[in-house]
Amino acid sequence: MSQTKVFDRLLEKATSNLLLENDWESILKICDLIRQDDVASKYAVSSVKKKLTSDNIHTIGYTLECIESMVKNCGSKIHQEIVQKDFMEQMKSLCQQKPDPVKSKCLSLIQCWSHAFRKNPNYKIVEDYYNQMKMEGFQFPLLKESEAMFDVEEAPLWIQDSDSTSCFRCRSEFGIINRRHHCRACGQIFCHACSSKQAPIPKFGIEKEVRVCDGCFDKLKSTSAA
Numbered sequence: 446m447s448q449t450k451v452f453d454r455l456l457e458k459a460t461s462n463l464l465l466e467n468d469w470e471s472i473l474k475i476c477d478l479i480r481q482d483d484v485a486s487k488y489a490v491s492s493v494k495k496k497l498t499s500d501n502i503h504t505i506g507y508t509l510e511c512i513e514s515m516v517k518n519c520g521s522k523i524h525q526e527i528v529q530k531d532f533m534e535q536m537k538s539l540c541q542q543k544p545d546p547v548k549s550k551c552l553s554l555i556q557c558w559s560h561a562f563r564k565n566p567n568y569k570i571v572e573d574y575y576n577q578m579k580m581e582g583f584q585f586p587l588l589k590e591s592e593a594m595f596d597v598e599e600a601p602l603w604i605q606d607s608d609s610t611s612c613f614r615c616r617s618e619f620g621i622i623n624r625r626h627h628c629r630a631c632g633q634i635f636c637h638a639c640s641s642k643q644a645p646i647p648k649f650g651i652e653k654e655v656r657v658c659d660g661c662f663d664k665l666k667s668t669s670a671a
């Protein structure tokens with residue numbers, strides 16, 4: 446079964462209106478799939494946005510729990526998808542149209558994200574919505590700063606192929622035979638001889654074995670042995 450199908454099934458489970466409490470196991474598996482890039486964050490957020498349009502208030506409530514965990518655990522790849530006008534509009538309309546606990550959950554999420562993203566100018570839309578909604582009379586709950594702190598470690602962006610003509614480690618020139626390969630731990634580009642090993646990268650939430658360079662392999666092994 447494709448990982449996207451696995452994600453869809455987990456999201457169905459985690460947002461079922463038959464649940465009596467949060468299905469944390471499914472929620473955390475959803476976060477793992479996103480952190481490991483087994484499912485695209487754009488697809489994940491668009492699926493969650495659809496769930497927020499459910500007629501069932503319980504499904505919406507459990508979906509908000511999923512969103513909260515995705516934002517806390519999956520880093521900027523998810524943040525970039527939620528700091529969009531359409532998503533913020535959807536959250537605001539839930540505050541206008543739905544009763545508690547959905548309304549209060551949405552208000553506290555908008556407030557939490559506004560605080561957590563306050564230093565990132567690219568995410569200013571959240572603070573703008575928060576301030577605008579305060580001016581419009583929405584009653585936000587007391588901010589619990591500890592809940593608004595999440596600095597999850599995430600995998601580095603990959604160096605662009607075009608930015609590298611030789612192996613970062615042995616300097617061999619790339620070409621038809623000597624192909625480029627990315628290390629998932631440092632994001633640098635290596636020849637196959639310098640990046641033939643695989644390892645999980647727990648600090649990035651990558652539990653499966655992925656390609657890493659020899660230097661990162663040794664570091665990861667020494668960390669896991671410690």
Ligand SMILES: O=P(O)(O)O[C@@H]1[C@H](O)[C@H](OP(=O)(O)O)[C@@H](O)[C@H](O)[C@H]1O
Pocket residue numbers: 606624625626627628656
């Ligand atoms: O197979 P190629 O045509 O050489 O393309 C390379 C592979 O897709 C590499 O995948 P990998 O890191 O999983 O090997 C990727 O890291 C490189 O950026 C690509 O240039």
Ligand SMILES: [Zn+2]
Pocket residue numbers: 612613614615616617635636637638639
């Ligand atoms: Zn090399």
Ligand SMILES: [Zn+2]
Pocket residue numbers: 628629630631632633657658659660661662
């Ligand atoms: Zn590396």
